[in-house]
Amino acid sequence: MVKLICPLCSSTVEIPDDALDGELFEHDACGAQVEVYVEEGKKKLRLAEGISEDWGE
């Protein structure tokens, strides 16, 4: 697991080693939806786009 900083609450989030660039996770502690991105070869987190609503049965 890689330890990264949550962009919402600034506490530590553990992300699997094999997480892909663009992969989405939920930070259990604060409920933030975060997206993994890679900058200068390092994995980082940013807030993911909001969850969209979709109708349909």
Place this chain on the structure above:
Amino acid sequence: MDVGTLLFRLLNVYSPSGQESRLEPLMREFSRELAYDEFERDTVGNYVFKKGSGDRVIMLAGHVDTIPGELNVSRSEDSVSGRGAVDAKGPFAAMLKAGSDVEVKNSTLVVMGLVDEEGAGTGALSLLERRPRIDHIIIGEPTGVTGVAISYRGSLTVMISAKGRGGHSSAPYMGDSALDKLLDALYDVRTIFNGRRYEEETSAITVLKAGDWPSKLPEYAEAIVNIRFPPSAQLSNIVSKLESITSLHECTLSVLDSTEPYSSSVSSPVPRALVRGLIMNGQRPKIVKKTGSSDMNVLFKLTRDIAAYGPGNSLLAHTNYEKVSLKDLELAVRVIRSAVSELDRGHLG
């Protein structure tokens, strides 16, 4: 067989809820042509395709019934149209094709064509009664091909009825109108369940019956109301509120149908596998939550590792314009195939 042909053949057999048996000869052909190891119809008529024999059980659960209303079936260079193309033979076709293409080493893969999803949900409910061990479920519903649905709202359908002595419309203040009582109750229902967003409780009056003569106060009135509610709300609390309202206005409440909401975490294996499958196929995934309900609202009781995915624009579901693009169908096959491979490897948890 390409997925467009598979869907075209499925659409050519009209199968509204209750008439899913019409698909049986075609499903038997598919099981042979797509080289599944096993094929059967279970006790309630669900179609079951299996491959592999590993301990881990991965289920791709689509539904093969549609709403009533036969449509012309056609295929162009870039799309396939017909009743169920979006909801949900398109997603089921993508699952059946992906299941045929993928190699599973550690798992048993089960592709289900559930019956009666558009009706009472008999197919999913029978699965729940039998409680088979299932580790991961992908539900086949239209999510716009790049969406992964992790949340469905709950649904409660009630009938509210009222009785009165009636009277002459020339002196309503001396009479006793059932409709007046019902309208007062409905006003309160609409005021309390007045949400306009996913996270809020919403209400819709879908049936209203009262009166049989222009100058006579109605002696009986009834309405059917559908309440939708998010995972944070409690079904029992909603029923209690409705009981209070109906009691206050001398009405009677009957619960006709209820479905629990469900929300899973984007970090759990199935949503992760689908998100990774989209990324591996060059797409930017989006997480969606559905305002409606589906077999996911039932099957989450078998495993909480569950999400819905499929090609098709859900705005076209239940319309006379059901159409799905071949490009989206083919992408969905690749994404589901990648997701099943990821789940089969077992590295996502």
